[in-house]
Amino acid sequence: MNGLTSTRAAVLATFGESVGIREFPVPPPDEGQIVVAVRYGGVCGTDVHLRAGFLRVPLPLVLGHEGVGTVVTCGNGAGEDYFGSPLRPGDQVMWSSSISCGRCVACGRREPTLCLRRSTYGVTLGLADHPGLSGSWAGHMVLRAGTTVVKLPDAVPPLAAASLACAGPTMVHALHDRRPVRPGDVVVVQGSGPVGLAAAALSHLAGAAQVILVGGPAERLDLAARSGFGDHHLDVEGPDGPEPALAAVMDLTGGKGADLVIECTGSPPAVAQGLRMAARGGAYLVVGQYTDRGDTEVNPHLIVYKQLDVLGSWGFTGAHLAEYVNLLPALTRRFDLEKLVVTYPLEAADQALDDVEAGAVMKAVLVAG
Amino acid sequence: MNGLTSTRAAVLATFGESVGIREFPVPPPDEGQIVVAVRYGGVCGTDVHLRAGFLRVPLPLVLGHEGVGTVVTCGNGAGEDYFGSPLRPGDQVMWSSSISCGRCVACGRREPTLCLRRSTYGVTLGLADHPGLSGSWAGHMVLRAGTTVVKLPDAVPPLAAASLACAGPTMVHALHDRRPVRPGDVVVVQGSGPVGLAAAALSHLAGAAQVILVGGPAERLDLAARSGFGDHHLDVEGPDGPEPALAAVMDLTGGKGADLVIECTGSPPAVAQGLRMAARGGAYLVVGQYTDRGDTEVNPHLIVYKQLDVLGSWGFTGAHLAEYVNLLPALTRRFDLEKLVVTYPLEAADQALDDVEAGAVMKAVLVAG
Amino acid sequence: MNGLTSTRAAVLATFGESVGIREFPVPPPDEGQIVVAVRYGGVCGTDVHLRAGFLRVPLPLVLGHEGVGTVVTCGNGAGEDYFGSPLRPGDQVMWSSSISCGRCVACGRREPTLCLRRSTYGVTLGLADHPGLSGSWAGHMVLRAGTTVVKLPDAVPPLAAASLACAGPTMVHALHDRRPVRPGDVVVVQGSGPVGLAAAALSHLAGAAQVILVGGPAERLDLAARSGFGDHHLDVEGPDGPEPALAAVMDLTGGKGADLVIECTGSPPAVAQGLRMAARGGAYLVVGQYTDRGDTEVNPHLIVYKQLDVLGSWGFTGAHLAEYVNLLPALTRRFDLEKLVVTYPLEAADQALDDVEAGAVMKAVLVAG
Amino acid sequence: MNGLTSTRAAVLATFGESVGIREFPVPPPDEGQIVVAVRYGGVCGTDVHLRAGFLRVPLPLVLGHEGVGTVVTCGNGAGEDYFGSPLRPGDQVMWSSSISCGRCVACGRREPTLCLRRSTYGVTLGLADHPGLSGSWAGHMVLRAGTTVVKLPDAVPPLAAASLACAGPTMVHALHDRRPVRPGDVVVVQGSGPVGLAAAALSHLAGAAQVILVGGPAERLDLAARSGFGDHHLDVEGPDGPEPALAAVMDLTGGKGADLVIECTGSPPAVAQGLRMAARGGAYLVVGQYTDRGDTEVNPHLIVYKQLDVLGSWGFTGAHLAEYVNLLPALTRRFDLEKLVVTYPLEAADQALDDVEAGAVMKAVLVAG
Ligand SMILES: [Zn+2]
Ligand SMILES: [Zn+2]
Ligand SMILES: [Zn+2]
Ligand SMILES: [Zn+2]
Ligand SMILES: [Zn+2]
Ligand SMILES: [Zn+2]
Ligand SMILES: [Zn+2]
Ligand SMILES: [Zn+2]
The missing domain is CATH 3.40.50.720 (NAD(P)-binding Rossmann-like Domain)
Structure with missing residues (x-):
């Protein structure tokens, strides 16, 4: 981590109020974890609902369930992506927004999207959930063990990948x-x-x-x-x-x-x-x-x-994210994905949420760095 | 046909009025046709709608799209049932209520139930449709070329087969x-x-x-x-x-x-x-x-x-009828199908329709003979 | 038919011998039939086997199970193609090579390709099968009732359609x-x-x-x-x-x-x-x-x-042919189908068969006229 | 655990040699783990191959990938079975033989049986794999976090459940x-x-x-x-x-x-x-x-x-085990499952393996207690 000590994150502290920027230390990854530097954190209708307090989620909360970023450090046992490629610092990656339990009927019957014990970055994983840094509206995130991580193909611009992240x-x-x-x-x-x-x-x-x-x-x-x-x-x-x-x-x-x-x-x-x-x-x-x-x-x-x-059809799993990434070369050859996106600095998170709520933009994406 | 010259059938002549019994000659079967003696002609909610005039169908009409009966004579090229067993006079059989066209998208895409050119015994095939005798509320019927015909397994009582005919x-x-x-x-x-x-x-x-x-x-x-x-x-x-x-x-x-x-x-x-x-x-x-x-x-x-x-799920084809017949031995071993049925003589067709309309019987079946 | 009296066809009379050209009268279409002028008659490995006598088929036989052609006359009840479009003289069409029985287990269970009563143009339908003219290596063919017929989309060159006809x-x-x-x-x-x-x-x-x-x-x-x-x-x-x-x-x-x-x-x-x-x-x-x-x-x-x-996977039905035709606009936009074909006059049927047998051509197609 | 200090287990120490009985301390369960008392440990053809040395597995190894037993202690977070029922000491349970990784293509594409990172009790989890006690040919086992555990329905005799455990x-x-x-x-x-x-x-x-x-x-x-x-x-x-x-x-x-x-x-x-x-x-x-x-x-x-x-079809997952358990009431009503089993004391493991190898028994099951 080369002396990295802190990162900034957009935090929802009170329902119905503005999102604030706070500073946090970046922990080293535990077993199975990966620390990533977030490049793009997507804004969704879900985030609008979260700010408004329509869903019961733990506060304070670093928002952001969608992201594209760069590997900083891999913990033990987290050195490969979903397709079995080695993960190295600097690799561009996407990651699943949710982690299913893996041992209930929904997970076993092959519909982990229906798992009632799912945890979701930026939604159900609050600041209090060890080790924190659980949302993509931040400079860095800690991806938990069990997160599906996928390397972006070289030819795919990260902003294009972010356009349809959810x-x-x-x-x-x-x-x-x-x-x-x-x-x-x-x-x-x-x-x-x-x-x-x-x-x-x-x-x-x-x-x-x-x-x-x-x-x-x-x-x-x-x-x-x-x-x-x-x-x-x-x-x-x-x-x-x-x-x-x-x-x-x-x-x-x-x-x-x-x-x-x-x-x-x-x-x-x-x-x-x-x-x-x-x-x-x-x-x-x-x-x-x-x-x-x-x-x-x-x-x-x-x-x-x-x-x-x-x-x-309800939600998606890491496997679906991986298949989306797998299709990105074909998608970017055929469609102008970057044209769909409007970017905002992290500080403008509330503006991005307002624009999404108003339908003023096709896709809002926060740029942390 | 041994000198058989005529049969009786229940005919709807005017919407909203009673069903009457008429006498008809029984024609010999053409190429691909089979003449059957009807033993049981089922009564359905559809028949109630037909009498009431809720559907545009050709009148006069011999009612009855469900039936169990006995082979009288097989025309040329109609000597086998759906499963390839030879058909002989006296064999107990069921037959499909509808015939699909076989050359439209619905038929080709494998959902003949959606075929818009289907003809249905006792519903769309009226007295005027050559060779007539197109409903099961009758002593005899002429099954058209293209009708799925299935022999009843020996162990199955015909009345049990009639109980769930539709x-x-x-x-x-x-x-x-x-x-x-x-x-x-x-x-x-x-x-x-x-x-x-x-x-x-x-x-x-x-x-x-x-x-x-x-x-x-x-x-x-x-x-x-x-x-x-x-x-x-x-x-x-x-x-x-x-x-x-x-x-x-x-x-x-x-x-x-x-x-x-x-x-x-x-x-x-x-x-x-x-x-x-x-x-x-x-x-x-x-x-x-x-x-x-x-x-x-x-x-x-x-x-x-x-x-x-x-x-x-809409309707059924001859293949589904055949699979029902194939399951009848297992069904009759496990369920008391005959107990579901109330029988009526052909002359009491209106009473049967009234009882079906009132929900007074589980299953009404007309007995022609 | 405007005075049309005769057409030429390539006939296999004896296994192992050359295909000969004969002249036939063109009959008017019966109920459900369509007379077509054949433009392209495809040559297949199957035809090589037929000439060699590897399959028991009725001789003499007009060869050719694949074809692209033009409607000449539609019989009664044969005025629409598979997709429900009206058929008129001059329309360019393809047709299914086989007709299934429609009332056996294979047909009913939705795999008409497995029907044991299938008849196939140019293979099982010989000259003796009324009304003859049952192969596409001819100037004209009589399509039987029950044949799937599909109009070619305007943008599709008939030779391209013929390239992958089977x-x-x-x-x-x-x-x-x-x-x-x-x-x-x-x-x-x-x-x-x-x-x-x-x-x-x-x-x-x-x-x-x-x-x-x-x-x-x-x-x-x-x-x-x-x-x-x-x-x-x-x-x-x-x-x-x-x-x-x-x-x-x-x-x-x-x-x-x-x-x-x-x-x-x-x-x-x-x-x-x-x-x-x-x-x-x-x-x-x-x-x-x-x-x-x-x-x-x-x-x-x-x-x-x-x-x-x-x-x-065994063979195909008329529905599959229709879906192929439906995909032809996309196929011809993306692939150079005509480049695959080598054409031969009807008289050169034996040469075409020799070339197919030798693997000397990707796709041989006979031009009748 | 009330003073429980040790259990016995059948250990394969050298390929091609006899299985020996050893004594081990029973550890308390960690987070997500469950300690079970094994009642029946099944013997499989796989075990015969393991003893013979046909598969590369870690030695020494407590054998036994199939088992029926009783809950002794549940670790934190392991208090529910697959169907969401609470698990309490004394409950009769079965458990999955393997644990998949949950984050590879095989797991994500819904075929965890194909996961290359699977670990299997009694096969790939040796004595050295913390916390040991990883096979069912023993008095006790420690089920790892991620193991599918299912309570047996009351009406199902445990020996019947063991008869088709694999x-x-x-x-x-x-x-x-x-x-x-x-x-x-x-x-x-x-x-x-x-x-x-x-x-x-x-x-x-x-x-x-x-x-x-x-x-x-x-x-x-x-x-x-x-x-x-x-x-x-x-x-x-x-x-x-x-x-x-x-x-x-x-x-x-x-x-x-x-x-x-x-x-x-x-x-x-x-x-x-x-x-x-x-x-x-x-x-x-x-x-x-x-x-x-x-x-x-x-x-x-x-x-x-x-x-x-x-x-x-390759192997099975915890979900399939759970569906088997779910069907056991219907299976035991209809089939005499216990008649299939021959039981052996733990000490007779080699005899059981010999009998399985010789085909002398339908199903051999070891009784630890
Ligand atoms: Zn789950
Ligand atoms: Zn989203
Ligand atoms: Zn149709
Ligand atoms: Zn009915
Ligand atoms: Zn058939
Ligand atoms: Zn062909
Ligand atoms: Zn896996
Ligand atoms: Zn086993």
């Missing part, structure tokens, strides 16, 4: 494990935020014949189009409401609907719309309803009459 | 193709009509650790229990409404919910309840919402948070 | 139904004939991270590389035998082997090699062992130790 | 994850040792229409039949070799072969036979080829012509 693995989970895109599929993506763009990007990569991005507002759709996401862009936030866009989907699909509809909005009424846009024999992948916003009206007959697969 | 293959489709029961699964079945009982029976056969039947009224649940269907029986039609039953499901599953919930009610609000009863990582098989009864409120967050598979 | 749908079956490529997969393809090239092309389209083509001789690999198939090309027919190529696969995969190995050689010893090249947890898709060439030595421990999926 | 979870892995039995399937099991009987038992539970057990010698098949395993029993070790048994399988299946063939023999030539006994469209689950015994001759054309799924 959305990318979330959609890898949904699309690799829950309902893969089949070459030739017509795909509708509901939502034009990062999760929607990740859905579109992975659908393109997997050979979709047509990707129809249904979202808004217009500037978001423009940014998506300019960056390579989607073949068609339909605005559901226009003055006439969503109906013209829904009708356009049916037109584009010859009246049949889409083979696969991917919900990435978080808005309950989107579900009724998605069920209408799916073709008979098609699938509806529900990814965006991450927060409980209560009931919505749907027509359950459509599920039977169209014989749909309606599939939820 | 419900059995419907659930074979749902459980063999859409979401199989895994040995050790805890299964909740919503609905205690024939489809619910078929769901329970197939779940038992497949090694479910526990089958919880949630339905009503009490007499139906009693009949189900006495006939061997379900390990627990919860009444959602009692004076306190469904909530106590839903709470009991959570108690019986240690607070976790069921691995698989199977909806067999046709009642839209059941869907919101079913989503609540499924465990995280579980599946919800929606089979009962066959008729469009409009919207209902559900919480879409549950689909994501629990990472559910919500799977619709 | 190999493309064969690999669609294997890769869409048996073991899909997952985005990020490392894929090894064994064999550099048309089936191998189709495997490589579909793997690229589906987002494979790396496609390693293992085949030979060198000119075939060069043609494959120049036409866009494969990222790496390894020659197993070189003077040192296959071992250097196998070692190179392990090098290219970091010693782990491939996620998916696709066998497209037809050579039994390739199977032992393929099992060695698959990674632990990987899959081995066996497509090429179409002909029974007897036993070969394999190490069955590898199947268990690596926990492999070893999956056979 | 074979049961091995087949749960194969049949729940790799290729489930479908209700109505005709299943052939090759091999009549514990793995074969577990395959038969789970196939019965899952609703197989018919289970044909192909093995030998005659006494083993008799024991299987008397204990409830299999509907038909065919001897492949008789004087006429395996051919009559293979022919009998075809007779019993109407010439079609089995929907599922499960290989549980460990003998390479069984693989060629299994491929012959599978039906077209069927599956071949290869479980027994655990040890590399070199090449064998197979006909690879059968994999394509029959379009088989040939699926390897």
Whole structure:
């Protein structure tokens, strides 16, 4: 560690108040741990909820569950990444945001995302959780034993990797494990935020014949189009409401609907719309309803009459992060990922949160250094 | 045909009016056709809808899409059943209710149940469709080329086979193709009509650790229990409404919910309840919402948070009928299928329809002979 | 039909002898039939076997199971293609090579490729099978009721469509139904004939991270590389035998082997090699062992130790052909399909067969007219 | 621990020599650990190989990777079993034989059985691995953090649980994850040792229409039949070799072969036979080829012509053990599991190994206490 003694971190001390910058000593890594220097710490809707106090998490808390950084020191037994490559100081890496318990039914039945004993950096691991430095909005972090760590391929710009740090693995989970895109599929993506763009990007990569991005507002759709996401862009936030866009989907699909509809909005009424846009024999992948916003009206007959697969997908694991990293060379060749990101210095964390809350940016990323 | 010249059939001539008995000549079978003597013609909720005029079907119409009968004469090229056994006069057989086109996307993508060109005995094939005699509420029927025909195993009483003639293959489709029961699964079945009982029976056969039947009224649940269907029986039609039953499901599953919930009610609000009863990582098989009864409120967050598979299943094919017949020896060994049936003479078709509409019988079956 | 009275066709009259050209009247189409003018009739290894008499087929026989052509006249009830588009004279179409029975276990269990009652144009349907004209090595063909017919997208050159007429749908079956490529997969393809090239092309389209083509001789690999198939090309027919190529696969995969190995050689010893090249947890898709060439030595421990999926795939259906046609716009954008083809006039059918037998051409196609 | 100071264990000190009994202090459990009193320690073919020195494992080694026992003391953080039930001293439990790393591709891609960093009680964890007592052939064991522990249901006799302690979870892995039995399937099991009987038992539970057990010698098949395993029993070790048994399988299946063939023999030539006994469209689950015994001759054309799924399955995880325990009430209701076991005192470990090696017993179990 060459005399390194301290680092700065953005700390949430009180729900509903500003995030403050504090200074902390950087400990040496214990058995299985890795100390990383954070280069980019992503800002998510979850972070907005945390600041507002909507989730019960331990305070004070260093925020930040997404990150790209550089290996500083590896503890004993932590010298390899997920793919078995040796880890050395200076290597650029990403890491999983959560650690599952590995010995419950959820973990054993192969859905560690459902593990009730998961701990999550920047969310459930507070300052009091030894050895601290558990969030990516900081100069340094201590990655716990059991964290999935993956080296970035050389050709991938770290900022591009940060652009879909949460959305990318979330959609890898949904699309690799829950309902893969089949070459030739017509795909509708509901939502034009990062999760929607990740859905579109992975659908393109997997050979979709047509990707129809249904979202808004217009500037978001423009940014998506300019960056390579989607073949068609339909605005559901226009003055006439969503109906013209829904009708356009049916037109584009010859009246049949889409083979696969991917919900990435978080808005309950989107579900009724998605069920209408799916073709008979098609699938509806529900990814965006991450927060409980209560009931919505749907027509359950459509599920039977169209014989749909309606599939939820919750979070992601280290394996999904690793597969996202594995796809980054292909993603960066085809899409302009860096164009999606607006960076902020660590001190501007509150501004970044405000901008995310207002939908003013596609993806906010904090730069610690 | 030994001089056979005529047969009787129950004919719907005008929507909303009584079914009448008429006499018809029995034609010899053309290429690929089989003439059968019907022994039992099942009565379904669909038939109630047909009499009421809720579906646009050709009139006049010999009703009856379900049947068990005896081979009278096989046309050229129709001498084998689905499993390749020779068919001979006197053989007891069942046959598929529908014929798919075999050359559309639905048929080609392997979901012939979604074929838009399907023709269905007793529903879309009217008297005017050559050669007529297209419903099972009759002494004789002419099975068209392309109909799946299956011989009944010797040990199976024909009335037992008739008990789940529609419900059995419907659930074979749902459980063999859409979401199989895994040995050790805890299964909740919503609905205690024939489809619910078929769901329970197939779940038992497949090694479910526990089958919880949630339905009503009490007499139906009693009949189900006495006939061997379900390990627990919860009444959602009692004076306190469904909530106590839903709470009991959570108690019986240690607070976790069921691995698989199977909806067999046709009642839209059941869907919101079913989503609540499924465990995280579980599946919800929606089979009962066959008729469009409009919207209902559900919480879409549950689909994501629990990472559910919500799977619709529509109708069945001849292959599913054949697999039902193949399971009949095991089903009759374990369940008292004949106890589910009330028989009526062909002349009492209207009474049978009234009793089905009133829910007064579990399964009504017409006896032509 | 505007006075059309006759067409020419290449007829095999005696096993082991030359194919001769004969003249036939073109009948009007019956119910469900379509008369097409054949533009390209593909030549396959199967045709070489037919001429040699290795298969028991009815003689005399118009050869040709693969074709691209133009609609001349549609019979009653045959006015739509598989996707529901209207068919009109002059439309460019492809058609399925086989018709399954639709009412046996194979057809019902959704594997019509295994149907024992299949009839195949140019193979099992001889001149004596009414109405004749059942092979694509002819100016005209009569497509039977039940044939899957698909219109070619406007942008697709018919010769490009003909290049993988058999190999493309064969690999669609294997890769869409048996073991899909997952985005990020490392894929090894064994064999550099048309089936191998189709495997490589579909793997690229589906987002494979790396496609390693293992085949030979060198000119075939060069043609494959120049036409866009494969990222790496390894020659197993070189003077040192296959071992250097196998070692190179392990090098290219970091010693782990491939996620998916696709066998497209037809050579039994390739199977032992393929099992060695698959990674632990990987899959081995066996497509090429179409002909029974007897036993070969394999190490069955590898199947268990690596926990492999070893999956056979047999033939294809009309649905697979339709999905191939559906992918042709994407395929022609990315690969130079026409470069794979050498055309011959109908009179040179024997020369084409000789060249296919000698491996002198990648794909031979007859031009009828 | 109430003054407990020591326990006895069977120790392999030198390859090829006898197992000796030694005395060890029982340490208190560290964080995450559980000290158990072993009631039954199973003996496996693997143990025979270990004694013979066929595997490189650390010596000295307390043998025994299978066990049933009683909780003595739970360390901090180890107070719950896999299903979330509290663990208390005196509870009867089983535990997983191996612990995977949880952070490699195999673990992340959901096949922890393929993890190269697995540690296995009684195999890779020697006396020198802190805190020792790592094998079940002992009075006590220390279960490491990360071990899956499952309470036995009250109704299950511990000796019954021990009967298939390794074979049961091995087949749960194969049949729940790799290729489930479908209700109505005709299943052939090759091999009549514990793995074969577990395959038969789970196939019965899952609703197989018919289970044909192909093995030998005659006494083993008799024991299987008397204990409830299999509907038909065919001897492949008789004087006429395996051919009559293979022919009998075809007779019993109407010439079609089995929907599922499960290989549980460990003998390479069984693989060629299994491929012959599978039906077209069927599956071949290869479980027994655990040890590399070199090449064998197979006909690879059968994999394509029959379009088989040939699926390897390797080992099992804690989740599979837990699902086995979950099925034990159903298994003990239907099969006489205790009849399969011969018990030996700990001192007779060498005799037990000799008997297993000679095939003289179905299942040998050591009794420590
Ligand atoms: Zn867990
Ligand atoms: Zn995030
Ligand atoms: Zn159809
Ligand atoms: Zn019915
Ligand atoms: Zn067939
Ligand atoms: Zn061909
Ligand atoms: Zn691992
Ligand atoms: Zn064992």
